[in-house]
Each structure stands twice: as C-alpha cells, then as structure tokens.
Amino acid sequence: MxxxxxxxxxxxxxxxxxxEELKELSVSLNCDFSSEIANVERRINELKAxxxxxxxxxEQVLLSRDLERPMxxxxxxxxxxxxxxxxxxxxxxxxxxIVGGVGVFNGQAxxxxxxxxxxxxxxxxxHNFGMPRPEGYRKAYxxxxxxxxxxxxxxxxxxxxxxxxxxxxxxxxxAWAISQLLLCLSAIKVPxxxxxxxxxxxxxxxxxxxxxxILMLSNAVFSVASPETCASILLRDIKRADEMAVALKLNAxxxxxxxxxDEVIEEPSNENLLDSPAFxxxxxSSLKKxxxxxCSQNIQELIDLRYARLxxxxxxxx
Amino acid sequence: MFKPGFNKKKAYIDLSGIxxxxxxxxxxxxxxxxxxxxxxxxxxxxxxxxxxxxxxxHHFSVTAWERIYSICDEDTFEEWDAxxxxxxxxDFPDYTDKLITAREETLLQxxxxxxxxxxxxxxxxxxxxxxxxMMASMGSVxxxxxxxxxxxAVKHSLPxxxxxxxxxxxxxxxxxSLMQMAKTSAAVGRLNDNGxxxxxxxTHPTTGGVTASFASLADIIIAEPGALIGFxxxxxxxxTTGQKLPAGFQRSEFLLKHGMIDIIQPRLEMRSLLIRLLNxxxxxxxxxxxx
Numbered sequence: 085m086x087x088x089x090x091x092x093x094x095x096x097x098x099x100x101x102x103x104e105e106l107k108e109l110s111v112s113l114n115c116d117f118s119s120e121i122a123n124v125e126r127r128i129n130e131l132k133a134x135x136x137x138x139x140x141x142x143e144q145v146l147l148s149r150d151l152e153r154p155m156x157x158x159x160x161x162x163x164x165x166x167x168x169x170x171x172x173x174x175x176x177x178x179x180x181x182i183v184g185g186v187g188v189f190n191g192q193a194x195x196x197x198x199x200x201x202x203x204x205x206x207x208x209x210x211h212n213f214g215m216p217r218p219e220g221y222r223k224a225y226x227x228x229x230x231x232x233x234x235x236x237x238x239x240x241x242x243x244x245x246x247x248x249x250x251x252x253x254x255x256x257x258x259a260w261a262i263s264q265l266l267l268c269l270s271a272i273k274v275p276x277x278x279x280x281x282x283x284x285x286x287x288x289x290x291x292x293x294x295x296x297x298i299l300m301l302s303n304a305v306f307s308v309a310s311p312e313t314c315a316s317i318l319l320r321d322i323k324r325a326d327e328m329a330v331a332l333k334l335n336a337x338x339x340x341x342x343x344x345x346d347e348v349i350e351e352p353s354n355e356n357l358l359d360s361p362a363f364x365x366x367x368x369s370s371l372k373k374x375x376x377x378x379c380s381q382n383i384q385e386l387i388d389l390r391y392a393r394l395x396x397x398x399x400x401x402x
Numbered sequence: 403m404f405k406p407g408f409n410k411k412k413a414y415i416d417l418s419g420i421x422x423x424x425x426x427x428x429x430x431x432x433x434x435x436x437x438x439x440x441x442x443x444x445x446x447x448x449x450x451x452x453x454x455x456x457x458x459x460h461h462f463s464v465t466a467w468e469r470i471y472s473i474c475d476e477d478t479f480e481e482w483d484a485x486x487x488x489x490x491x492x493d494f495p496d497y498t499d500k501l502i503t504a505r506e507e508t509l510l511q512x513x514x515x516x517x518x519x520x521x522x523x524x525x526x527x528x529x530x531x532x533x534x535x536m537m538a539s540m541g542s543v544x545x546x547x548x549x550x551x552x553x554x555a556v557k558h559s560l561p562x563x564x565x566x567x568x569x570x571x572x573x574x575x576x577x578x579s580l581m582q583m584a585k586t587s588a589a590v591g592r593l594n595d596n597g598x599x600x601x602x603x604x605t606h607p608t609t610g611g612v613t614a615s616f617a618s619l620a621d622i623i624i625a626e627p628g629a630l631i632g633f634x635x636x637x638x639x640x641x642t643t644g645q646k647l648p649a650g651f652q653r654s655e656f657l658l659k660h661g662m663i664d665i666i667q668p669r670l671e672m673r674s675l676l677i678r679l680l681n682x683x684x685x686x687x688x689x690x691x692x693x
Contacts, residue, residue, distance in 0.1 A: 249634040249642045259613035259633040270588035287614045294584045308571050308580040332576045394588045397581040398542030399491035
C-alpha cells in the first residue's frame with residue numbers, strides 16, 4: 085500500500101531529477117540540449133497524464149489530503165473580486181479551521197465559508213489541521229444567519245479530515261454544533277452551492293455540505309469515515325485502508341453515480357491546480373452556472389427541492 | 403503528531419488505562435459483569451431489578467420493544483414501516499452477512515422501530531433504537547424510518563418521541579449513510595415548522611452521527627443516568643490526543659453540567675416524565691393523567 089503521493093509519482097519523479105541534471109549539464113558544458121530536454125519534458129507529461137488517468141481510490145485519498153492543494157483562502161482569492169473575512173462565533177472564540185466572510189463573486193454579493201488547512205506544520209497547528217471545533221461550526225452558523233438576513237447566496241468549500249476529536253470539543257458540544265448547522269442549511273432561505281475541494285471527512289465535512297448543488301473536484305473524496313478508521317474497526321488492520329477506500333466508493337465518480345454530487349470538475353494531471361488556466365476556468369464557469377440556476381429559482385421552491393433531494397437519499401427494500 | 407520511530411516498529415496503543423468493555427457474559431457462571439461497577443449479577447437478579455445493576459443502578463441496555471412497552475399504554479402501539487429492510491448498496495464486503503446475522507439474532511428488520519402510540523392517554527409518534535442490531539448504526543433504513551415517522555407526526559399533528567442509542571453512521575453504506583444525518587435533521591425542521599413537540603431520550607451509548615443530527619435537535623433532551631453520549635468516542639479521543647480523560651467524561655451527568663441536555667431521568671420514571679411533558683405541551687389541561 086502506497087503511503088504518500090510521492091510513492092506513486094516515483095516513476096516520473098526520477099525522470100524529473102534526470103531532467104534537472106540535463107539542464108544543469110547544458111549550462112555547465114555550454115551545449116544546446118534543448119531538443120532532448122523538450123523530449124524528456126514531453127515524456128514526463130505523458131507519463132503523468134497516463135498515471136493520473138488511472139488513480140486508485142486510495143491514491144485519490146492521498147492526493148485529496150495533499151497540502152499543496154489549494155485551500156479555501158486560495159479559492160476565495162481566485163474567484164472573488166472582493167472578500168472581507170469575518171471572525172468569531174459570538175459565544176466562545178474564533179476557530180481558524182473554518183474561514184468565512186462576505187465578498188463578491190460573479191458580480192454578485194455572496195457569503196463564503198470553508199474549511200482551512202495549513203500549508204506547513206506551524207500553519208497547520210494554527211488551523212488545527214483543518215479540523216473545526218464547535219466554535220468553527222457556530223461561526224459558520226452565525227454567518228449563515230447573516231447571509232439569510234440579507235438574502236445573500238452562500239458558497240461553501242469543503243476540505244477537512246473531520247471534526248476535532250478533542251476533549252474540549254466534546255465539552256463544548258461538538259455534536260450539538262454540527263446538528264444545528266445541518267438543520268440550518270437544510271432550510272436556509274438563500275441558495276447554497278458547495279464545492280468539495282479536497283478531503284471530505286465525515287460529519288465535520290457534511291456540516292457544510294447540505295446544499296442546493298454540490299460540485300466536486302475529480303480527485304477530491306467524501307467519506308462516511310476515513311479508510312483508515314474503517315480498516316481499523318472493520319478489518320482490525322489499518323494497513324488495509326486501501327481496500328476500504330475502494331469499498332467505501334468515496335471518489336467523485338462514484339458519488340456522481342450515487343447522485344450525491346451534481347458535477348465533477350476535472351483536475352489537470354500535470355500541474356498545480358492554481359497554475360492551470362483550464363481548471364480555473366472550468367471551476368469558475370461551473371460555479372457561475374449552478375449559482376445562476378439556483379438564484380433564479382423561487383426561494384420557497386428551492387427549499388422544497390432541497391428537502392426532497394435529501395429525502396430521496398438512501399437505498400432499501402420495501 | 404507522530405512520535406519519532408512510529409514507522410519503524412509496530413506502535414501498540416496502551417490499553418491498560420481503559421476499562422474492560424460492557425457486559426461480559428460468563429457462560430460457566432451464568433452471570434453478567436456490570437460494565438459500570440464490575441459487580442457480578444445473575445440474569446434473575448437483573449430481571450428482578452428491572453434491568454438495573456443492584457449495586458450501582460447502572461441502566462443495562464434494553465431492546466427496542468422493551469423500551470416501547472415501558473413507555474406506551476398497553477396495547478396501543480401500532481408499528482409503521484415494519485417491512486423496510488437494508489440492501490447492500492455499495493456491495494460492501496461482509497455487510498450482507500452481518501445484516502442476516504443481525505436479523506436472526508434480534509428478530510428485527512432494522513435497528514429502529516417506529517410507530518404510533520398512546521402515552522398516558524396522549525397520542526404520539528414513538529420510535530426506539532436497538533443497539534443489538536449492528537450497534538444501532540444509522541444506514542439508509544434507519545434514516546428513512548425516522549424521517550417517515552417524523553413526517554407521519556407532521557401529517558397527524560402529533561408529538562414525536564424517540565429513544566436513541568447508536569454507534570453512529572453505518573460505515574458499510576458509505577456516503578448514503580452519512581447523508582442520513584442531513585436527511586433526519588431536515589425532517590426535524592418540518593416538526594419545528596409545524597410547531598410539534600419533539601423529545602429525544604439519549605440512552606447508553608449515543609455517539610457519532612446520530613448525536614450530531616436528529617438526537618441533539620430535540621426541543622427537550624432527556625438522558626438516562628450514566629449514559630455515554632458524545633460525538634467522538636472516548637477511545638478515539640484518548641488515542642488521537644494522548645490525553646487522559648477525566649472520570650465521568652461524556653456521561654449524562656457531564657453533559658448536564660455542560661448545558662447540553664435538559665434532564666437526567668431514571669428509566670423507571672421516564673414514562674411519568676413524558677406524560678407530564680406531553681400534558682404541559684398540550685396546554686396542561688389534563689391535570690394528573692393516569693401515570
């Protein structure tokens with residue numbers, strides 16, 4: 085079982101190292117290797133594209149957790165022409181694992197709320213590895229009520245391993261904070277569009293994913309519990325997490341088939357997401373399209389549709 | 403996060419501080435060990451004492467049917483949606499077998515029973531979860547039955563009461579199961595919109611996705627004494643944070659102290675409390691009804 089994305093990238097990582105050597109050589113020897121360099125670069129891109137086309141669910145799990153992926157703040161910067169971050173739950177504190185505020189997207193005022201992981205270890209400690217505490221959910225709740233008051237549509241960005249599994253979080257009512265948010269979003273009188281951008285971990289992710297439309301990046305995942313948790317509980321062997329990743333059907337394609345998400349946004353294979361104009365354009369246009377559609381609907385009809393959409397989830401015999 | 407050397411050797415988790423798990427049945431003696439105080443109790447003693455530990459009054463788990471009979475008036479329970487049964491929608495390994503075993507062992511179709519009943523002469527919709535059925539985890543059927551029961555309460559304009567216990571979402575149904583949290587929470591919204599009373603009774607143990615959805619959204623939340631109630635289970639908290647949890651952590655008394663629940667009520671007095679609450683919520687005109 086591969087343990088991180090570098091392992092499955094190893095075959096072209098090696099080529100990349102060789103390419104660097106070739107480039108250095110061409111400088112030091114003052115020779116023109118440009119055609120060779122272009123050849124190797126093309127080959128690397130082909131390999132990458134091929135590799136990314138056939139990722140296993142477990143590899144997608146690893147990729148969804150990658151700290152190089154853009155986080156909510158990156159998406160806000162990318163998509164919003166204006167954003168003012170708002171802080172605090174008015175009850176206890178301000179949780180850095182959830183960012184939220186008001187801004188402008190597509191020429192329209194919106195409220196944006198999302199999970200925020202750090203980019204490195206110290207940053208991650210500040211953001212609690214993207215695991216919200218009750219304060220985070222209550223901040224989101226307060227911002228949602230504010231959005232409702234001003235009839236402003238809501239965008240949410242999902243990327244969290246799950247809710248904080250700590251003593252303090254339990255003391256302050258983690259379960260109560262999450263259920264309040266689920267209830268609030270299920271009937272909020274403004275349109276809501278969610279994008280699962282990375283790791284959709286359990287109830288902590290779901291708390292922000294009750295929406296009129298749910299979009300998902302092609303290598304993001306959304307799961308009832310992490311494959312590691314399932315493997316340790318059901319198989320008593322955490323090393324078999326890759327099997328559980330398959331069994332849980334947690335990737336974007338499976339969730340599209342289950343009609344839990346509405347659209348999958350393809351990720352580019354050979355570059356950082358934020359460096360890919362094609363990716364940015366398709367994310368932006370999908371968001372615009374869905375937001376325009378839900379905003380043009382009568383709000384009571386929209387709430388009824390949202391309710392009906394939730395009620396039909398589940399498969400059973402009768 | 404990870405200690406140095408974590409990957410070199412198998413790092414075993416120290417379990418010495420964790421109490422032995424519930425209700426070990428000793429076949430030779432025919433006795434139970436109380437999960438709370440470890441006293442040995444015979445089946446006869448347990449029955450005689452109404453499913454409480456005679457030494458520490460710990461409330462043992464009871465089945466959903468026992469729960470329903472202990473709450474409603476005699477012969478008034480009319481079951482709804484009794485035939486809803488689970489499929490294996492993800493083709494998850496071993497799930498079908500687990501379902502078959504659970505059905506055989508409990509004689510239930512699923513982990514929750516729902517229906518309409520009279521309680522002290524008051525009409526209500528009543529549901530009870532059964533921990534013997536795959537730890538009363540919430541999959542498609544549990545979510546669907548609870549939603550239909552809530553919608554039934556709306557249709558007939560009745561109060562809704564549920565006795566909860568659960569290990570959380572049913573992993574074997576993947577996202578279909580996680581989404582039941584959102585689905586049941588949305589159904590609570592309909593009870594609220596229609597001004598209907600919703601009472602949830604939290605029993606040992608109520609954790610995970612059930613606590614973080616409909617169970618904690620009631621107008622009135624009652625807990626049985628000493629029940630474990632929370633989102634993340636205590637063992638997971640200890641393992642991930644390395645913190646030693648204080649005595650009584652996540653028990654009913656702890657939750658009452660932290661303002662998360664309304665009342666702790668012993669099981670024997672649960673029915674009378676429900677009747678009083680139903681009476682007050684219908685204007686309190688009935689005085690003391692039959693309790």
